[in-house]
Amino acid sequence: HYYCRQSESIGSTLLGYIGIDTIIEQMRKKTMKAGFDFNIMIVGHSGLGKSTLVNTLFKSQVSRWSSGWGGEHKIPKTVEIKAVSHVIEEGGVKMKLTVIDTPGFGDQINNENCWDPISKYINEQYEKFLKEEVNIARKKRIPDTRVHCCLYFISPTGHSLRQLDIEFMKHLSRVVNIIPVIAKSDTMTPDEKNEFKHRVRKELETHGIEYYPQNEFDDDMEDKNENDKIREAMPFAVVGSDKEFQVNGKRVLGRKTAWGVVEVENPNHCEFALLRDFLIRSHLQDLKEVTHNIHYETYRARRLNDNGGLHPISANNTQESNL
Amino acid sequence: MWWSHVLQQGQFTNPETPGYVGFANLPNQVHRKSVKKGFEFTLMVVGESGLGKSTLINSLFLTDLYPERIIPGAAEKIERTVQIEASTVEIEERGVKLRLTVVDTPGYGDAINSQDCFSTIIAYIDDQFERYLHDESGLNRRHIVDNRVHCCFYFISPLGHGLKPLDVQFMKAIHNKVNVVPVIAKADTLTLRERERLKRRILDEIDEHSIKIYHLPDAESDEDEEFKEQTRTLKASIPFAVVGSNQQIEAKGKKVRGRLYPWGVVEVENPEHNDFLKLRTMLITHMQDLQEVTQDLHYENFRSERLKRGGRFELLEVPPDPIFLLLQLALFHFSSQLSTALP
Numbered sequence: 001h002y003y004c005r006q007s008e009s010i011g012s013t014l015l016g017y018i019g020i021d022t023i024i025e026q027m028r029k030k031t032m033k034a035g036f037d038f039n040i041m042i043v044g045h046s047g048l049g050k051s052t053l054v055n056t057l058f059k060s061q062v063s064r065w066s067s068g069w070g071g072e073h074k075i076p077k078t079v080e081i082k083a084v085s086h087v088i089e090e091g092g093v094k095m096k097l098t099v100i101d102t103p104g105f106g107d108q109i110n111n112e113n114c115w116d117p118i119s120k121y122i123n124e125q126y127e128k129f130l131k132e133e134v135n136i137a138r139k140k141r142i143p144d145t146r147v148h149c150c151l152y153f154i155s156p157t158g159h160s161l162r163q164l165d166i167e168f169m170k171h172l173s174r175v176v177n178i179i180p181v182i183a184k185s186d187t188m189t190p191d192e193k194n195e196f197k198h199r200v201r202k203e204l205e206t207h208g209i210e211y212y213p214q215n216e217f218d219d220d221m222e223d224k225n226e227n228d229k230i231r232e233a234m235p236f237a238v239v240g241s242d243k244e245f246q247v248n249g250k251r252v253l254g255r256k257t258a259w260g261v262v263e264v265e266n267p268n269h270c271e272f273a274l275l276r277d278f279l280i281r282s283h284l285q286d287l288k289e290v291t292h293n294i295h296y297e298t299y300r301a302r303r304l305n306d307n308g309g310l311h312p313i314s315a316n317n318t319q320e321s322n323l
Numbered sequence: 324m325w326w327s328h329v330l331q332q333g334q335f336t337n338p339e340t341p342g343y344v345g346f347a348n349l350p351n352q353v354h355r356k357s358v359k360k361g362f363e364f365t366l367m368v369v370g371e372s373g374l375g376k377s378t379l380i381n382s383l384f385l386t387d388l389y390p391e392r393i394i395p396g397a398a399e400k401i402e403r404t405v406q407i408e409a410s411t412v413e414i415e416e417r418g419v420k421l422r423l424t425v426v427d428t429p430g431y432g433d434a435i436n437s438q439d440c441f442s443t444i445i446a447y448i449d450d451q452f453e454r455y456l457h458d459e460s461g462l463n464r465r466h467i468v469d470n471r472v473h474c475c476f477y478f479i480s481p482l483g484h485g486l487k488p489l490d491v492q493f494m495k496a497i498h499n500k501v502n503v504v505p506v507i508a509k510a511d512t513l514t515l516r517e518r519e520r521l522k523r524r525i526l527d528e529i530d531e532h533s534i535k536i537y538h539l540p541d542a543e544s545d546e547d548e549e550f551k552e553q554t555r556t557l558k559a560s561i562p563f564a565v566v567g568s569n570q571q572i573e574a575k576g577k578k579v580r581g582r583l584y585p586w587g588v589v590e591v592e593n594p595e596h597n598d599f600l601k602l603r604t605m606l607i608t609h610m611q612d613l614q615e616v617t618q619d620l621h622y623e624n625f626r627s628e629r630l631k632r633g634g635r636f637e638l639l640e641v642p643p644d645p646i647f648l649l650l651q652l653a654l655f656h657f658s659s660q661l662s663t664a665l666p
Contacts, residue, residue: 018384020362023419024354024357028350059343
């Protein structure tokens with residue numbers, strides 16, 4: 001063949017400025033031009049304010065129940081998967097946001113295995129991506145419909161998690177990033193809220209449910225420290241609203257009651273701001289990366305293992321995907 | 324899924340302005356991850372001995388990549404075939420890490436009969452593609468190392484009247500596998516007029532022989548005027564005529580990198596003396612693009628050819644079922660594991 005000599009030296013000192021740091025700027029310009037995709041799934045039984053919360057998070061009518069739909073919220077007989085996409089822009093950054101709603105979840109009399117359609121949908125997106133990736137002539141930028149984040153809404157009973165909550169999160173936390181939130185938290189006083197959070201966290205731990213950000217995927221100490229703080233503060237107790245009210249001369253998003261206005265973005269009232277900062281301002285990219293590098297790779301490896309191996313292929317051998 | 328019309332949000336300067344969501348921070352998140360990860364870049368240099376390749380590489384990155392060089396004599400050179408020498412250095416600047424590999428090809432064009440001197444080089448380039456394809460098809464993809472050649476500087480002698488037959492043959496053999504950047508070496512042997520004439524000659528010959536050299540992309544419409552002008556100047560100067568030097572000379576009261584002649588000092592970093600700075604600017608500002616073209620064009624070409632050729636299975640004329648393709652890839656991966664590894 002040929003002889004190849006390799007040599008390596010670390011930490012060479014430069015004798016002048018070259019401009020390597022400008023590569024970052026080039027990348028940044030390129031990624032900004034290309035735009036971002038983000039796919040978020042919302043799961044929880046009806047009436048927990050899911051759609052309102054997502055609209056509040058992205059400050060636009062991005063969920064299914066936008067003003068064009070009319071008021072009727074009919075509960076479907078089975079769990080449906082409804083995905084709606086919008087392109088939103090901020091500060092020159094374009095994002096194609098897809099909100100995947102799951103009406104019917106947890107609303108039936110018998111909710112056994114009601115997470116199956118959800119699991120199926122998530123795996124179908126992995127399969128779609130995989131098919132494109134192994135193609136001989138594949139697209140330069142594979143369209144990404146994989147679910148990057150699943151917001152799971154916990155009912156603010158004040159007692160503990162429901163059986164369904166535990167079963168769902170147990171089954172799906174290994175397949176997708178789950179972020180549990182306590183919905184409509186303005187039904188609890190601060191003390192009740194803290195007790196409930198504490199109890200929920202303990203239960204999640206007992207059942208071995210790894211919610212996002214998962215311990216095992218912390219890259220380095222810096223990440224671990226930051227994520228430890230977040231994990232300890234989760235699940236975030238949130239309130240959503242798309243109505244504005246005047247409070248102390250400022251216009252705020254909130255819920256007006258006879259005894260006062262619940263301010264959505266006031267950290268003393270609820271943890272919405274924490275959720276938003278965590279989800280959008282600091283971990284949006286990481287959610288995508290964990291989905292791609294961990295969950296998708298797990299799916300892919302399983303597919304390769306199931307279908308690969310060294311047995312010969314017969315002409316009639318059709319493999320069915322694990323959906 | 325159905326699409327809604329584009330919802331426009333205004334430009335917000337105050338983060339706490341109502342309406343500000345915060346995903347405008349996304350590029351910063353990506354930025355932070357890129358800085359942590361750092362970059363890899365592989366540059367290959369090809370050209371006859373004595374064209375100043377090593378000196379130029381050292382000048383480009385202001386680092387001594389070849390600290391202890393033993394220059395072989397003519398007798399030793401005749402017997403040698405082309406070798407591949409890869410040197411990797413990690414450079415850090417303002418927190419950004421670059422892992423740069425320079426692949427040198429000593430022996431190219433040195434033998435009396437240079438008929439076969441580039442098959443080794445092509446084999447090397449293909450091997451890196453093969454390795455990457457193998458890793459990409461494998462089970463554990465977390466830490467794939469990208470050793471694919473992103474750019475090849477081809478050194479042309481300033482002493483001729485244009486391209487030599489070997490130059491043409493070589494560039495044609497690799498232009499579909501790697502980004503080729505032709506460079507006129509030791510440009511200080513030419514006057515400015517001779518330089519312009521040689522450049523034009525070379526460009527004509529490149530055209531004549533349909534050689535595909537790397538094309539700088541035009542500046543986007545939203546770039547500033549300065550960048551657009553820079554891009555225009557760079558494009559107009561190809562092929563770059565360069566001079567390299569590791570020595571500091573005293574000139575006009577300051578220390579410059581250059582070559583001291585009785586008739587004057589050739590300054591490496593003086594744009595009026597040679598195109599060194601242009602070459603460096605081009606490389607740095609287009610590092611990302613060079614990687615992208617390697618990935619999206621050269622590598623994808625290699626991959627589709629390779630998959631069509633197949634390992635043990637021939638692909639049918641009918642577009643294959645993706646699951647069959649998946650099986651193919653899995654078997655390709657496992658069967659490659661069984662074959663002997665590269666030396």
